[in-house]
Structures are given as C-alpha cells and as structure tokens.
Amino acid sequence: MIELEMRNVTLGYDHHPVMEDVTFKASPGEVVGLIGPNGSGKSTIIRALSHLIRRKSxxxxxxxxxxxxxxxxxxxxxxxxxxxxxxxxxxxTAFEIVLMGRNPHLGLxxxxxRRDFEITRQxxxxxxxxxxxNRHVNELSGGEIQCLLIARVLVQETQAILLDEPTANLDIGRQEDILDLIKNLCRENNLTVLAAIHDLNLAAQYCDRLILINDKHIHAQGTPAEVITNANISRVYGAENCVFTHPVNGLPTVLLSALKKKEIGRNTISQR
Amino acid sequence: MPEKSKSSPQAIGYLYGRRTRIFSLLGLGIILILIIGIATSIGSVPIPLGTTAGILVDKLPFVEITPTWQDATATIVLDIRLPRIILAGLVGAALAVAGATYQGLFRNPLADPYLIGVAQGASLGAVIGFLLPAAWNLSGMGVIPVFAFIGAIAATVVVYFLSRVGKTLPVTTLILAGVALSALLGSIVSYLVISSGSKLHSIVFWMMGSFSGSAWSEVFLVLPYIAVGIAVIVIFARLLNVMQLDEEQAQQLGVNVEKFKIILLAAATLITAASVAFVGTIGFVGIIIPHAVRLIWGADHRFLLPLSILTGAIFMILTDLVSRTVLAPTEIPIGVITAICGAPFFLYLLRRRKRAIF
Known part of the structure; x- marks a missing residue:
C-alpha cells in the first residue's frame, strides 16, 4: 500500500512551465481522476509521477x-x-507484450x-x-491494444497504477468493463489509482476524487460532486449550465446542449 | 468479461516457439562445426575431409589419434587455414551481433555496425597507418590494426559526446551525428586515398576487407574484445526486447534506459572496432544477417542475438571460402563476396515472408 504525493511541484519542459504549484495526494484504495481541457497538463503529471520527467521544484x-x-x-x-x-x-505477439510487465521483477x-507465465495468463x-x-500486435485494434496495456500493468503487480486516458479508444461497453475492473482491483488489493480521464461523465462515475486542472494549476479537487459544478465547468471549459444530476446514481453528469451555448451555434439552430 | 481460466494456457504457443528456436540454435551450432571442418579441408592444397577431421579432433583435450598424416599437412590445417577460419567466424559473429544490437537499440532497421562512425573512423586510422613511413611499423603486428582500432573508437566517442543532451542520449541525434561525422571522415579518407599514389591498391583492398594472412596471434588479440562484448550484449537481451516498446515504456517497466544505452553502445562499438581493425570494413553482414534471422526466427533478442552469432559466423566462413577459392590464387575482397552471395538470399527471404519484420 503506497501513497502518491506531490507538494508544491513545478513541472515543465526546458524553460516552459507546464504545471505550477501542484499539491495533491492519492491514497490506497481510492481512484483519483485527473480531468481538464486538452493540453492542461494531465499527462505531464503522470509522466512526472513515473519519473519520465524531473520536477523543477x-x-x-x-x-x-x-x-x-x-x-x-x-x-x-x-x-x-x-x-x-x-x-x-x-x-x-500480444502474449510477449504483456509478459514484458514482469520485467521489473526479474534479475539480469x-x-x-512458470509463475510469470501464469500471472500473465490470468x-x-x-x-x-x-x-x-498469439496474435501479432500490428494486427490488433486500438481498443484491443488498450486492454493489453491494462493486462500488462496487472502483470506488473504494482501497488499504484497510473493510467493516461485508459478508455480513450474503447467502445462504451469496454469502457465500463475496463473501469469496473480497475475499480474492483483498487478496492480488492487496496491499490492507489490515478487516471487521466477525458470524459467527465466517466470520471464522475468511477473516481472517488477528482482533480480538475486548468491553465497550469489545479483549479479544484474533491469528490465528483464538489468538482463537477456548473461554476467550475463553465470557468474551465467555457460550457455553460451543462451539469445535471444523474437520474440513477445521483452523481453529477455533464450534458452538452447546443442551445445553451450562447456564442456559437445559435444561427445554425434557429435556421432549422 | 473474465474468460474461463481453464482454457489451454496461452504460454503454450510462446513456449512452442521457444522450443523450435532452441533446436535451431543446436542445429546451427552443429552446422558451424561441420562448416569449419569443410572449409579447413578446401584450399590450394586439397586435404581429405577425414584427415582434416583427424587433425582437428586430435587437438581436442583428452583425445588421441594416431597420425596418418604428414606434419606439413597438419601445419596447413592448424596454422594456416584454421586461424583464418576462426577469425572469419569471430568477425562474422561480432558484426552480426553488433548490427542486431544497433538495430534494436535505435529501433531502426537501417542501422548497421558502422552507423555511428566506426567504419569511417577505422578507415581514416588505417589510411594514416598506410601513409606513415614504413620505419614506423610496430613489432610484428603492423601499425594498421592499431590505428584502425583507435580511429574507430575515437570516432564513436566523438559522436557520443556530440549527441549528448544534458543527461540523455537521444537516439535520433546519435544517428544524425554519426552520419554527419562519417561523411566528414569519409571525405578526408577519399582525399587521402586518391593522393596515396603507389599505396592506393593496398588501401582499397583493406577497406573492402580480407582475412588473408590471418594468424593465431590475431585471433587471440581479437577474441577477448569480441567475447566480452558479445557476452555483455547477450546478458541484456531481455532488456533489449523491452526497449523495442519505446524508451518511455521501457523506463516505466524498470529499465534504466540511459545507462543501458551507454553499456550496449560501448559493447557493440568495441566488438565492431576489434573486428574491423584486423580485417577491414566488411559491409553487409552487420545489417543483413540480423534481418535474415528475424525473418526466419522472429524478433525476440534472446534468440535473435545467439542465432545471429551462429549465422554470422557461418556466413562469414563461407564467404571467405568463396573469396579465397573461386579465383585462386587471387583473392577476391570479402566485401564483394558478402553482398554478391548474401543479397540474393536475403531478397528471397524478404519475398517469401510477407509479414512485417521490424
């Protein structure tokens, strides 16, 4: 069981800061979602936590x-x-790619x-x-590769998992399958999970806590109900009055409606 | 979604592939030994295969065979032909492994052992050696191999420092720096070659590679470099597989990529430089053998590297055999033969397999 933490972290490439003053914590047994517009720095946080880039401070x-x-x-x-x-x-082959997840556990x-093969099979x-x-990976679809990568991270048997847009290439059925799987693993094995998720609705439904990033800073963090509010969404995404309550689970749900967007689309719609 | 877990293990296909490749390794090992025997018995003085085998087996520890041959025959086999064949095998193995390593490390199918300046560095060193006054000649070995070796290592070191960015070594920068420095050194070499006058022929002949006049002393000088270099590379074969994903994923799977690159570059450069120093810049082997092995046995470096060692050795011994016998007593430069014999075979393999190979 491990905790991931960033305290007052500045990240960037060369002299161009991408994230400033980032402070958050992800604890065992919880799924934390990173949300925010394109280019807001979700991937950068994941790259910093996996030590692909070094913090500036x-x-x-x-x-x-x-x-x-x-x-x-x-x-x-x-x-x-x-x-x-x-x-x-x-x-x-797909098997070989997934088996590579055992690499950190093997000495030179x-x-x-046999045990590694069994873990991979499971x-x-x-x-x-x-x-x-036994298929070669160039014959597989984006969604299948996504699932292979999830299998690979399971094979790695780590206590924390970082996911960068894990559902971006999946159909809705697979999205649900994969996120259910991740959430179950998180609960069963007390894993720490941090996922950058583009889709606000999926993020709201599967994450215990959300971190909303905008313009190099953390704009808000807390439970989905605290973060996905009309005020935050219109401030960060510029989409007005689009947060509703999900009829079944009561979680915040974002529904875009072209009618509610004032600046664009009015003409095209009224012409119909 | 979870599937029934009692279905036959997926590992079976994987392990089956492994087993066939292990048999292939054993088979190639046996072929290599046979080829060494056959190549030793062919030459200007034909020696029956049985006699050659007798002479060779007699040299093995704990084996005694009553000689049925003359001492002169034994000398031809043991002191003239065998060292040349062993050197050819070593160089073929070294160039093939170095090629496979560079291709794997750079994730680039066009990479060969000479990509980052080894060949042009060695050529420049050798040409300078040729142009020095004969009085400079060091001991028996001659000055050429020493200069060629120093040139090869120096060129790679320069490329390495030119391509460093902070604490990292971006592969693309490394390749481009290597290509640029090779071009620079190549033009200096060309100029020196055309102004070399009477030495032109021997310089050109050196650059195309030859095993003529190889002796045990050379074998024993080259052997430690090649043995250590190949051992280091083979140890890292699994990590080389992980590196095929890309550098970021390799890091996320626990590979210290920057350290790994330096170790493998050093090892591959060392074995290439040691090979080139004595026999010249033999082309084609380093790029084609690893690809041929990939076409036949797949891209898992744990098999690709050992299979390349054996295939490279066999190929080089055979091409050297052709080069010294076809127009005997004239020798054809081996660089000519490698491409003439190897290219058609490689193109055949390429046509036969339609699957992506890299």
Missing amino acids: GVITVGGRDIEKIKRQELACLLGVVPQLPLLPSTF FEAES AMARTGTGKLA
Missing part, C-alpha cells in the same frame, strides 16, 4: 519516499503505468518462470485479451 513522493531516490527498477515494482496508446513493435540473469483472462495471445 517541490517534492514528489511515492510511498513516502522521494521519487528521485528510488531506482528505476524498484519504482517499476511499486508503480505501473498504462501509457496513452503507444506504438508497439509489430514483431511481438533471470528468465520468466491478467489476459481478466482483461478479455486471452484469445489475442
């Missing part, structure tokens, strides 16, 4: 330890990442054992990718 801790002091291989045993639809080498002179079964095992 502030403190980033994984399980209470400074991330700069954790070796790569150890970090990969603590924290796994599902990247946003990467290119995969076409010559590998070790090969995968993860593929859980994500519905078992039947793809």
